[in-house]
Ligand SMILES: NC(=O)C1=CN([C@@H]2O[C@H](COP(=O)(O)OP(=O)(O)OC[C@H]3O[C@@H](n4cnc5c(N)ncnc54)[C@H](OP(=O)(O)O)[C@@H]3O)[C@@H](O)[C@H]2O)C=CC1
């Protein structure tokens with residue numbers, strides 16, 4: 228199967244590499260074109276623009292940073308819209324808000340193309356090992372056509388109905404995840420300041436009802452101030468912001484998520500946006516030793 232792939236950041240690089248290693252023919256494009264080189268060394272072809280990739284491939288996947296990037300790659304000069312047409316499918320796996328996804332859907336389908344949103348749950352390592360959870364919605368026939376690729380990229384795919392539902396599900400999941408990360412950071416800090424060994428806290432948490440892969444995976448690195456990015460903090464803050472907007476639209480009070488968003492904003496203002504989202508832990512350290 229031949230696919231196009233737009234966006235070779237942390238996730239896009241791992242996902243397109245996975246497709247290549249599993250026998251797919253892949254044509255890649257990235258805004259910073261030099262990031263295509265490693266994929267080319269593994270057998271990928273390059274498209275010089277998104278339009279060129281769409282022209283070449285029947286199905287094209289995008290994995291871009293945020294709503295502005297997702298819209299720009301479709302609508303701007305040399306973008307997806309210039310070549311999309313009947314018989315071609317476009318799958319946006321970026322995390323965006325439902326409104327952005329609906330705008331992209333309208334643009335693609337107005338030219339006769341098919342559109343599927345398919346954001347993913349799971350980070351750098353699940354992307355590398357094909358263990359993502361795929362949250363698809365939109366064109367069912369395109370979903371079915373993409374299953375061979377989704378089976379390589381993920382451990383489970385959900386089809387959630389109309390465009391927007393995939394984006395909503397992803398935002399709900401990441402709202403919970405971001406709030407959990409803040410509670411976890413406060414817990415580690417409280418353990419330390421009150422004279423406990425935070426490593427003991429990790430062991431206790433791991434044996435109880437709130438054990439989870441995130442605490443287990445990130446905790447030891449956080450205690451060593453290691454925030455090597457798997458999920459960049461700026462993207463987590465974007466997801467909290469978009470989830471809060473969804474809460475506004477639906478009149479859902481979300482004080483926990485709102486406080487978490489403030490903590491992520493503070494971390495961004497401290498220059499931690501490109502670090503892993505667990506670096507929100509650092510926002511608690513600036514208060515150290517105040518009495
Ligand atoms: N990392 C993770 O753990 C996960 C991330 N996600 C979501 O996946 C998406 C990608 O994340 P990730 O790979 O981590 O992000 P990165 O920041 O590593 O990569 C972002 C990609 O978007 C491109 N890009 C940014 N702005 C533009 C623009 N204006 N026009 C064209 N391309 C642009 C970048 O190109 P360039 O190289 O030129 O900067 C790069 O290819 C995000 O929506 C994120 O929320 C979802 C699940 C997990």
Ligand SMILES: O=CC(=O)O
Nearest residue numbers: 347348349350458
């Ligand atoms: O969006 C991030 C993730 O880990 O999922």
